Amino acid sequence: MRLSHQCNRLGIRSVLNNSNQSLVRLIKLIELIHKDETLQKDLEWKLMDFKKESFRETIEAYVLSEEPRNIIKESVLYGPRQTENAINLFNGNFKTPSNEAEKEYLIDKMLWKLGFDINIYPTTLQYFWKKLKSFKTVGTEKTALSESDKDEIRSAAVNFFVLLEEILEQSLSYITWTLLSDHYIDTKFEYNFEDARNVMCNKLNGHQVGSNEPLKLDNTGNNNLFGLIEGFTALIEVCDSLYLEGKINI
Amino acid sequence: MPHFHNKAELTTFPFPSKLLLFDIKPSNYSELKSILSALPKNFNKFKVASVRNRLEHKNRVKDRVDNFPTSKEILEACECIESTIKQIETAGIYPNVFLFKESSNDKFNRVSYSLEDWKGNTIKLKPLPQFSGSKLPGYKKPQVISSIINIGESCELLRFRYQESSEYLKFWKMFPRKKEKLSSTAIHTTETVENIVTEGQ
Numbered sequence A: 001m002r003l004s005h006q007c008n009r010l011g012i013r014s015v016l017n018n019s020n021q022s023l024v025r026l027i028k029l030i031e032l033i034h035k036d037e038t039l040q041k042d043l044e045w046k047l048m049d050f051k052k053e054s055f056r057e058t059i060e061a062y063v064l065s066e067e068p069r070n071i072i073k074e075s076v077l078y079g080p081r082q083t084e085n086a087i088n089l090f091n092g093n094f095k096t097p098s099n100e101a102e103k104e105y106l107i108d109k110m111l112w113k114l115g116f117d118i119n120i121y122p123t124t125l126q127y128f129w130k131k132l133k134s135f136k137t138v139g140t141e142k143t144a145l146s147e148s149d150k151d152e153i154r155s156a157a158v159n160f161f162v163l164l165e166e167i168l169e170q171s172l173s174y175i176t177w178t179l180l181s182d183h184y185i186d187t188k189f190e191y192n193f194e195d196a197r198n199v200m201c202n203k204l205n206g207h208q209v210g211s212n213e214p215l216k217l218d219n220t221g222n223n224n225l226f227g228l229i230e231g232f233t234a235l236i237e238v239c240d241s242l243y244l245e246g247k248i249n250i
Numbered sequence B: 001m002p003h004f005h006n007k008a009e010l011t012t013f014p015f016p017s018k019l020l021l022f023d024i025k026p027s028n029y030s031e032l033k034s035i036l037s038a039l040p041k042n043f044n045k046f047k048v049a050s051v052r053n054r055l056e057h058k059n060r061v062k063d064r065v066d067n068f069p070t071s072k073e074i075l076e077a078c079e080c081i082e083s084t085i086k087q088i089e090t091a092g093i094y095p096n097v098f099l100f101k102e103s104s105n106d107k108f109n110r111v112s113y114s115l116e117d118w119k120g121n122t123i124k125l126k127p128l129p130q131f132s133g134s135k136l137p138g139y140k141k142p143q144v145i146s147s148i149i150n151i152g153e154s155c156e157l158l159r160f161r162y163q164e165s166s167e168y169l170k171f172w173k174m175f176p177r178k179k180e181k182l183s184s185t186a187i188h189t190t191e192t193v194e195n196i197v198t199e200g201q
Helices: A022-033 A036-046 A055-063 A068-075 A080-091 A099-116 A125-143 A147-179 A182-186 A194-204 A225-246 B026-045 B048-054 B072-093 B166-172 B184-200
Strands: A003-008 A012-018 B096-107 B113-118 B122-125 B143-150 B156-162
Touching: A012 A055, A012 A182, A022 A068, A022 A080, A022 A099, A036 A055, A036 A080, A036 B122, A055 A068, A068 B026, A099 A182, A125 A147, A125 B072, A147 A194, A147 B026, A147 B072, A182 A194, A194 A225, A225 B026, A225 B048, A225 B113, A225 B122, B026 B048, B026 B143, B048 B072, B122 B143
Parallel strands: none
Antiparallel strands: A003 A012, B096 B113, B096 B143, B113 B122, B143 B156
16 A cells, blocks of 8 residues: 655645545544443434444444534534544544634635545635725725815725736736647646746737837736736737637647 | 657647637637626626725715715626626636645546645546657646636646745746857857947957
8 A cells, every 4th residue: 555645835735646544544533532321422412313132333334424514513613522523533634613604714725634524725816805995895886085084095905906907917927828739748737826937928928009118017026006917008019910810720 | 759759649739729619629718608608798897997986085075976986786787797707717717726635546547636625615627648758747746727628629628837036036937048059040040140240349
């Protein structure tokens, strides 16, 4: 049996390459923290819908029909004693949660350690929609603007526009890279933001949109809203001219 | 061109050009173009850049008139940004990451993979094994999926494996290095330089 070692922000773990042991580990965890007869009876009462002949069978039936996240919440972290027992079984930096957010993090950490895959997404879009909502609310609910209202709008706008620039920069980089790269030979169909931003700067810098100055995009991320908006027009013009000329062997 | 290109009838190589732009269907390109060109058009129409600039202290007062954007201007700019970014996100022009959710397989060997994004939006991929060898990413890998660009003439959506930026990646970017073969001209040049140095000494 071969082991792989993996790490992310939730910690380090070792997993078997050709067999997923996560469910078996989860069952074992529940069994171990309910060694005490009283705790076992408490859980059996909670799991009365899955009741089978033995405690082990009940847990198996439960684990095979519920979402792992709910299982940890409902049958591991549902009381101080159970939580403490569970934390003592894990190696690494595990702390008793003191609020809901910490509890959610602990659930992710336990699932990850047991061998489940946890979907961790980049947060830019999430923050963007949140900031847009708050900017829209602050900017539109105040009609007669005092200086303090303006300050409030401005402070909501600063964060929002920074995120907008980030989103536009990522989009322009990604779509320029997608259209103007050889993916079979060069990128091997692997996208990475820094490389895409370099391609964007290579392909679009110096292009003149209308009578404006030639475009100057920065590959370290120092790009303003105006330049990025122009970049989209530049990209279409570059693609159109390539498309028309049919320069297939560039 | 890969070795299997034009050698078998069941598998095809959909990326014969050096730029992907020339390998996508004209209908895909025109749809993409209409979304891309709408962005600067709408942002200019609803003065997004101007609203942003006039929020700052230094750009506000012009000829003693306070140009701070009105609530109506802010609302219009916000709505324009909202609809544009939503469109970009849905079309897969923004590199939105999709992660594996589930897969199924029927008795006719039709496989279906579901991948979902941070919002829980799901994309169902039903691939045919026609592009094997084209280096496309596996379905269980984190990936960005374009909803408006198909691979060649097929229904399959274009996908790229997503690689998160990190200091670790930056550090190891050039590794593993391949040993470069020196061409005869390069060897000659090296020798010439060494000769000059020797002569100079």
